[in-house]
Amino acid sequence: MSENQDVTFADLGISPWLIDTLQALAIYKPTDVQKGVIPQILKGHDCIGGAKTGSGKTAAFALPILESWSKDPSGIYAVVLTPTRELAIQIDEQFAALGSNMNLKHTLIVGGMDMVAQAIALSRRPHVVVATPGRLADLIRSNGPETTAGLQKVKFLVMDEADRLLSSTFADDLGDCFSNLPPSENRQTLLFTATITDAIRQLKEKPTKGNKPPLWLYEVESDKISVPSTLQQNYVFVASHVREAYLIHLLSIPENAEKSVIIFVNRTHTAELIYSMLRLLEFRSTELHSQMAQRERINSLGRFRAEAARILVATDVASRGLDIPSVQLIINFDLPRDPDDYIHRVGRTARAGRSGQAISVVTEHDVELVHAIEDRVGSTMSEYEHASESKVLERLKEVTDAKRQASLEMIDRGFGERRQKQKEKQLMASGRLDVDDNRNKRKKNKSDQKVKKRKF
Structure with a gap:
């Protein structure tokens, strides 16, 4: 494909219905990262995309997912994992906007919201699930196959801010999420990040399984992590x-x-x-x-x-x-x-x-x-x-x-007490904290706070 500035979304393989939606959102030309990855995703490649925030990364994976989904709109088609609630909300909003003309069903699964309502939403098998790994793993652990079975036929797994997701912080939660998804040879895996680390680059060297085409790595050269020139x-x-x-x-x-x-x-x-x-x-x-x-x-x-x-x-x-x-x-x-x-x-x-x-x-x-x-x-x-x-x-x-x-x-206001209580519950559940000792510790902390308050 030519890298000139006149490349259109139609040239990338995007259908007229989706182009109409883009134009309604005042999006007329693809960005560099979109030009670099959309055709390859549509050809079935797993993909690693590197580009800075604000360069159109979300649309770079959302558009080919919606393009493929529109030809077979059934079940949970894509799962998008991202490290923070705020990013998850933004991604969910973009899928809602881009899929509005086709009645796309999507759900947001993040902490801080009603888990029962999220379990019900997941059991209804929305087309796109946008989630943080911790909350999705919680739902998997606490619910049976009637809730999570739809995850086993996912066609796309997206990991946004992949460099953070692949750190040890998320390892256990990702393990539980992946165990309920199809094996890598039966799905497309798309990794996007503003920072392509050496660990992520090494993924390109791993052999592909089954008949899948080789992994596609695309990095916008001018978008390697740096401060803006302005x-x-x-x-x-x-x-x-x-x-x-x-x-x-x-x-x-x-x-x-x-x-x-x-x-x-x-x-x-x-x-x-x-x-x-x-x-x-x-x-x-x-x-x-x-x-x-x-x-x-x-x-x-x-x-x-x-x-x-x-x-x-x-x-x-x-x-x-x-x-x-x-x-x-x-x-x-x-x-x-x-x-x-x-x-x-x-x-x-x-x-x-x-x-x-x-x-x-x-x-x-x-x-x-x-x-x-x-x-x-x-x-x-x-x-x-x-x-x-x-x-x-x-x-x-x-x-x-x-x-x-x-x-x-x-x-x-007792700022910070909620997090402290959560940590104590986890320690008690693992047997590393005695209940009576915990109560005495809380009483002492409150007493100390009152003394500090009197000193002002």
Whole structure:
């Protein structure tokens, strides 16, 4: 196939009904990754596709799946696995939009939602199942074949953000999911990722089983993981005990006061603290982290996308895959330990040729991390020129008071207790935690919190 810019979806083998749907969604030309993989998927190849977020990866696997499904629309045709709820929601929404003209039945299976309702939905054998591995594995373990039998005839398995899914974190859950799917020779397997690791490349060397054609690997050369060329990278060097005051200053100065911002932190506790502090200081903000209930996470993303909130405080759950085109500024309140995570974070701005800015808050403890990041991206950060120490000091007491109040509110709400209880239940189930010891430990923790509260 010619690689010129005039390639159409029809040239790739997409039917008129699906092209009409694409045009209704204002999608007229295929992207590079779509041109690179769609014809090969339609020919029956297993596929590895590498391209950055925002380059059309979801449509690159959704379109050939729907094209094939339209010729034999029966049973559970495709299972799409992805590491986070937010990515699963986005993928499910795209399948819903692309399959709307053909009454596509699809279901979303993620944590934080009613498991019974999800089991019922799965038993009805929707055409496309979009799931996180943990929740799908839970359904498989807790339900019989009347619920899961439809998985055994799946034609396509998709693993989005495959580099993360193939890590040890998901190994047990993926094992349970795969045990209920057809063997690899009886299905097509599609792996998509923004980062093609050496482990993923090695999959190409494995011999194919049965009569399947060889695995097809396609990587958009310009999309190898890197910072956008239109991104301005800055740092502000601060003492660690005044980081919050500098953050408020960065958000308040005229150059940034109207910008859409994502603030990245490393821990859920920090995300909750910063969000609560911003709310007390009357910034239009919202949050996204793993300790939020699923409905809260959906609503939070919706508020940020709709610009009802100007600021999103997030852990790395938002650093990959999420398509939020309006972001103008990224602030790394905590520097990530892995330089690749820095690249994924700052990739939320300066998208599709637009300009953007990333400011990293660097303390005396972060110098080596900065050097590692600069070595990885091949460029150095420049000092941010608009920060004013005198302006920071003017608001230091106000910010310190807000931080203290936010901490007290988190104690009153029992933030983090739900996760602690889940861990304790798992330990008790495995016999590694005594019930009475657990109760005594909880009483002591609550007593300690009351003492801390009195000290303020």
